[in-house]
């Protein structure tokens with residue numbers, strides 16, 4: 340069990356998270372030079388995020404080590420987001436997940452024919468796997484969250500692996516691979532993109548969705564979260580895919596950072612988005628803390644989050 344102090348340090352605002360981390364180069368382009376884009380997160384805790392000056396990919400600095408992230412997921416993350424897990428995943432997670440699975444299955448419908456091989460990388464509570472299995476596809480999921488994986492297996496009878504190394508599947512195996520709000524949690528998203536691209540058939544599709552760090556209508560700090568060690572905008576998501584030999588598929592609708600990619604043989608261009616880091620630093624510049632507190636912009640998100648937790652806690656009893 341973590342100490343009470345470790346636990347508390349994850350929730351008290353205006354101080355940093357209990358981790359040391361390590362300096363890392365950009366996972367996408369290997370450049371080490373950065374600009375700071377944020378110094379706090381959605382809990383108003385101290386957390387430094389930087390953008391790579393060469394390609395614009397945002398990352399937490401220092402980057403939590405694999406052990407620190409594992410510790411966080413095992414203790415603080417679970418307490419924070421899964422208070423009601425004793426009765427299964429929180430209801431609002433399941434509702435949202437079912438809606439999202441339907442959207443994804445509709446979008447990819449032309450490829451989800453009987454017999455198609457489908458991988459959902461980061462399959463969560465399993466709604467998308469169940470949806471494509473019901474369409475006659477051969478569906479498999481990968482989900483490191485043990486509770487979610489167990490729920491998916493028992494609730495829907497779907498096939499879920501705890502993890503999948505490079506050689507878990509042969510090259511050119513899948514017709515469709517999807518990964519929904521996973522890449523922002525990974526220390527090595529560019530490497531994982533390459534692995535997923537390798538597992539795709541030559542005419543296969545890779546669906547990737549991540550939060551858009553350039554989304555308007557939210558106070559800038561609301562976009563930062565300790566579990567999100569990388570932050571994407573459309574240009575950096577496209578470049579991550581491009582490095583893996585993928586380009587946006589012209590036949591599929593795309594909304595900012597929800598994109599369907601297809602393989603290409605064209606050579607990989609320079610891994611750069613000139614000027615992007617500077618623009619992100621301006622767009623994500625926080626309000627001064629006092630002005631932010633006075634504006635009350637933090638009240639509604641906090642009430643919403645608490646209301647959901649309370650609802651789920653009582654609904655599951």
Ligand SMILES: [Zn+2]
Nearest residue numbers: 365368391394
């Ligand atoms: Zn970079």
